[in-house]
Amino acid sequence: GQSLEQPSEVTAVEGAIVQINCTYQTSGFYGLSWYQQHDGGAPTFLSYNALDGLEETGRFSSFLSRSDSYGYLLLQELQMKDSASYFCAVRDMDSNYQLIWGAGTKLIIKP
Amino acid sequence: DGGITQSPKYLFRKEGQNVTLSCEQNLNHDAMYWYRQDPGQGLRLIYYSQIVNDFQKGDIAEGYSVSREKKESFPLTVTSAQKNPTAFYLCASRAGKGGHTEAFFGQGTRLTVV
Secondary structure (H helix, E strand, C coil): CCEEECCCEEEEECCCCEEEEEEEECCCEEEEEEEEECCCCCCEEEEEECCCEEEEECCEEEEEECCCCEEEEEECCCCHHHCEEEEEEEEEHHHCCEEEECCCEEEEEEC | CCCEEEECCEEEECCCCCEEEEEEECCCCCEEEEEEECCCCCEEEEEEEEECCEEEECCCCCCEEECCCECCECCEEECCCCCCCCEEEEEEEECCCCCCCCCEECCCEEEEEC
16 A cells, blocks of 8 residues: 655754654655645645755755655754644655655644 | 635535535646645545546545536535535645646635534
8 A cells, every 4th residue: 555654743942953754655656745734724845856865945955765765854943933744745656646645744843 | 926725714514514615726737636634634635637627536535526617726515425524625736747746735724514
């Protein structure tokens, strides 16, 4: 079957660095996306990895290892506004290129 | 400004009643999606459409129906057959059908059965 695993909750301190891991099992992996969702709001796109390696966008970076079926989202210089849920999602060729979603990681940031 | 609009933001449904959630986009996107999100959960796909007048069932289509008569519009009807409809419903769209393009989401409709 298809599944994604990510921690349910992560706590970090303002100004620190945090890593949110995602492992996946899908039959037709095409790429790994990360989305951010604040409470009661809409998910917004953060990053996408199709090839192995690190993609950097400002304070956020995303990493993919296809051989390990593993990726992570790295958030640096944490700010209180980064408190949100973060979802990894795999685009699956065998499901008409639909997104298969993880359950989300709630990031709690303490002052 | 281009975007995707869902309405209403909050909706209350009585037992046995059908309700329709609106989703409109002016991004000229081909593909549109409906997801259901329950507290502390990821997004589960209800229906999707990649072209006008065509749509496909997702993982949890039972008790729901959709139409795609115009490219801009993809309304979702929650029927009385859906036994547990209380949830947060998100509509999304993206350009293209295959490959990767970013998905854009509406602000969601929170449906509650009373």
